[in-house]
Amino acid sequence: MTPDATFLDSTELVLNMGPQHPSTHGVLRVILKLDGEKVLGTDCVLGYLHRGVEKIAENRTWAQFNPYVDRMDYVAAISNGLGYCLAVEKLLNLEVPGRAQAVRVILTELNRIGSHLLWLGTHALDIGAITPVFYCFREREATLNIFEKYCGARLTTHAFRVGGLQYETYEGFEKEVNEFCDMFLPKVDEYEELLTGNRIWIGRLKDVGILTGEECKEYGVTGPVLRAAGVKWDLRKAQPYSGYEKYEFDIPTCQNGDTYDRYMVRMQEMRQSVRIIRQAVASIPEGPIMGKAPKVIKPPVGEAYVSIEAPKGELGYYVVSDGSTQPYRVRVRPPSFINLQALDRMIAGGLVADVVAIIGTLDIVLGEVDR
Amino acid sequence: MSLLKKVFLVDLFQGLWVTFRNQHPKHLVTEQYPAERPMVAERYRGAPRLNINPENGETLCIACNLCALACPETLIVVTSERNEQTKRKELTTFTYDTSRCMFCGLCEDACPVDALELTQDFELASYTREGQIWDRQMLEEGPRPTPYKC
Numbered sequence A: 001m002t003p004d005a006t007f008l009d010s011t012e013l014v015l016n017m018g019p020q021h022p023s024t025h026g027v028l029r030v031i032l033k034l035d036g037e038k039v040l041g042t043d044c045v046l047g048y049l050h051r052g053v054e055k056i057a058e059n060r061t062w063a064q065f066n067p068y069v070d071r072m073d074y075v076a077a078i079s080n081g082l083g084y085c086l087a088v089e090k091l092l093n094l095e096v097p098g099r100a101q102a103v104r105v106i107l108t109e110l111n112r113i114g115s116h117l118l119w120l121g122t123h124a125l126d127i128g129a130i131t132p133v134f135y136c137f138r139e140r141e142a143t144l145n146i147f148e149k150y151c152g153a154r155l156t157t158h159a160f161r162v163g164g165l166q167y168e169t170y171e172g173f174e175k176e177v178n179e180f181c182d183m184f185l186p187k188v189d190e191y192e193e194l195l196t197g198n199r200i201w202i203g204r205l206k207d208v209g210i211l212t213g214e215e216c217k218e219y220g221v222t223g224p225v226l227r228a229a230g231v232k233w234d235l236r237k238a239q240p241y242s243g244y245e246k247y248e249f250d251i252p253t254c255q256n257g258d259t260y261d262r263y264m265v266r267m268q269e270m271r272q273s274v275r276i277i278r279q280a281v282a283s284i285p286e287g288p289i290m291g292k293a294p295k296v297i298k299p300p301v302g303e304a305y306v307s308i309e310a311p312k313g314e315l316g317y318y319v320v321s322d323g324s325t326q327p328y329r330v331r332v333r334p335p336s337f338i339n340l341q342a343l344d345r346m347i348a349g350g351l352v353a354d355v356v357a358i359i360g361t362l363d364i365v366l367g368e369v370d371r
Numbered sequence B: 001m002s003l004l005k006k007v008f009l010v011d012l013f014q015g016l017w018v019t020f021r022n023q024h025p026k027h028l029v030t031e032q033y034p035a036e037r038p039m040v041a042e043r044y045r046g047a048p049r050l051n052i053n054p055e056n057g058e059t060l061c062i063a064c065n066l067c068a069l070a071c072p073e074t075l076i077v078v079t080s081e082r083n084e085q086t087k088r089k090e091l092t093t094f095t096y097d098t099s100r101c102m103f104c105g106l107c108e109d110a111c112p113v114d115a116l117e118l119t120q121d122f123e124l125a126s127y128t129r130e131g132q133i134w135d136r137q138m139l140e141e142g143p144r145p146t147p148y149k150c
């Protein structure tokens, strides 16, 4: 305390939150400037998990880089793999067979459910509700089991290859996915029973961390955060990829753009994902699972940008080829990194306890922020 | 929320009821791991194995080096020798550094004769770093426990 501070007013207090703080969901360090319990501003320090993925890409062949993208957003590894494969396929001008597309959609949507479940569990844990995390992990386990049976890995799956799929679906795949859908919908209601009407949950989330639609667009924020602010923008509808135009689903939106609305949007999204999965499973076409991909991937000189709707927002891959077997440049547009920018705007004027709620609601994964 | 609902804490009891419903023993999902070994899926990508021909014990590997080339981490080293009589390459050593492996399965996919395979074994811990580097014998017979030194 500086000498001129009187008994009543306090000086600005600088507090480090993280990098080893359980509710920063990884190794994020937030420097909080506090006036008592009020947050005046924040600064994020990134890079604790930096592995130089984009540089690694330049030293690998196109096919070899594929497993590395799983390690960015490891909660939604399948979405990452899909984005990268689509980008390279665009560069190669390659057609992916219908069967592969349908299986890709099923797995990515299952992964979206898994990612949202992990978010819900940990977010509720941050707020102080211990129970949901057990239920969420129980259901997430079912999706992981499907991945394990399909491709042999649970988290960093490496499920897709450029041109299609490496693995044919296993016996009983459709049945198991359908059973998961039937089991899962009542569970979503169960989570809602636990949380939606709960007065503590409402008290902690309502009107916390408001981000309006205009602000979202200014910051480039995408995904559920944007949709909770009332902007109907979903890349699966806006620029359909991998056959999403064939499936019927709604884009859930809310109006206020506060933390509670983001919770509601994600809950609805899980239900919509189930809807997409059901349609996709019912209409998996027969046929090959691999397109006419060359054995050694050697795209022509050129560049391509593909963005997909990952569980956390717009995930873009910008790939440049110089005609050799290795990428010249791979640039990733990670949703978490860009959504994290809005943190300062969302917290300003809030309380320290809200910081935890807001970091949770942004649904960031530090593997993707730092890359 | 109406006043009565508020006074009688309906929302809290609703949540507690969900918790109560899930107390039933049939909802137990915890795996008793070391006591009960879980069954992993058939396609599980775990410990590597170099397959041998069960009839004569000869390795199936033709020392083509494709797995080493496919691996993003370049952690496989294959050496071979040309047999003067048959004029064919024969495998001499094969090392596989599991400490750097990310079990992506690219080596397995590249192998033309299905000699290299990722198996369902998932217990890969070792006391030393050297114990993580598997040689040909270990790949064919399964891991040997490394003695602990401090």
Ligand code: SF4
Pocket (backbone or CB within 6 Å): B070, B071, B072, B073, B074, B075, B076, B100, B101, B102, B103, B104, B105, B106, B107, B108
């Ligand atoms: S699984 Fe992947 S990282 Fe491991 S040896 Fe095979 S190719 Fe290399």
Ligand code: SF4
Pocket (backbone or CB within 6 Å): B060, B061, B062, B063, B064, B065, B066, B067, B068, B078, B110, B111, B112, B113, B114, B115, B116
């Ligand atoms: S790809 Fe298969 S056959 Fe060729 S060296 Fe590797 S293990 Fe042996």
